[in-house]
Amino acid sequence: MAELGFQVNVHKHTVSNATLKKFAKFAVANISDVMNRTNGTVDLRPFHKGGKILGRALTVKTAPGDNLMVHKAINMAAPGDVIVVDAGGAQRNAIIGEIMSSLAEKKKIAGFVIDGPIRDVDALSKGKFPVFARGISHRGPYKEGPGEINVTVSIDGMIVHPGDIIVGDQDGLLAIRPEIADELAKLVAAVEKKEKEILAQIAKGTLDRSWVDKILQAKGVLK
Template structure:
């Protein structure tokens, strides 16, 4: 049952780690999470700018954004506001005004399991915003809601303080405790893929089963 619960902000991730993950493809990060962690059904509504930051989590009542307004007063530069809206598509929980406030306060982005509005304005913005769909109908503002609790977005569990990364392919999240090892593995994969693509460009490709193709 949804309650009115607001907990302190988690410790933010190392800024150098965040910047390193921002430069990596979400698909490669996902591969090194054994392809098990990822939000399904969310897509970018902004201009495609990559996103990375620390999760500030919110759970809302269906169609209600009171808790998101409260989260805007708690966010720190580098936070990603991750909203469990219950996958409800009947009312937009955020729009141009709230994303503008979040951007002005230094947020790294919004990840929303629900709907947004002002879609045309969001599409022109470089401020990352991921959601399920757009709709003109606005939200209620009565609560209750919860902040800094475990949430689910697109079937992916996100805990307060997790690192959240998003790009045109979607969104992944993972604990800070595995970030260094995950970064090393993802960098290695990205280097290997760059080598493969270079080979393809030169007319040579070694297939998945080791057969040389050219």
């Protein structure tokens, strides 16, 4: 594993606003199903009041408990960016709190995803600015570095590249590569259409559940 150093890289986004907006209406669970249920985070949770996170990833890799490069990322971020912080999953020192969250919201940043803890949860939980994190710590961060901006990071095992689409809701988070986004959106739209049809059949009492016994028969459980 390469030693963490100091890097500030500039990344030119390739995802159009039109492509990004396609994912605003999709449930993360349905996107995950289309992505074979293998991608995404399971241990990070939302600390804001409802709503979805959606935007292009501005990635930060930082030493555990240090947020110097997160401050730099806020300065660099464009409206609609999601600041994605790989803090190694360490739980001792918070990476952001109310002040940094308020500043990011003022700059129209789309939210934070932090593989590490946060603080000022009482304040953050009352707002709608999206913040996903691994946990909580009252201990403040250091501002010494090292850290790297716009490099590939790992968030709870999910690989995130600069410029990836980040989408999250109460069920969790996903990172989507730009080159597959449009085709993925078509597949997810088909899944959501099918789901609506199933819910309509449930409401009418017409849903066919024979598939359950067919699977069990194929496995030799039923005759």
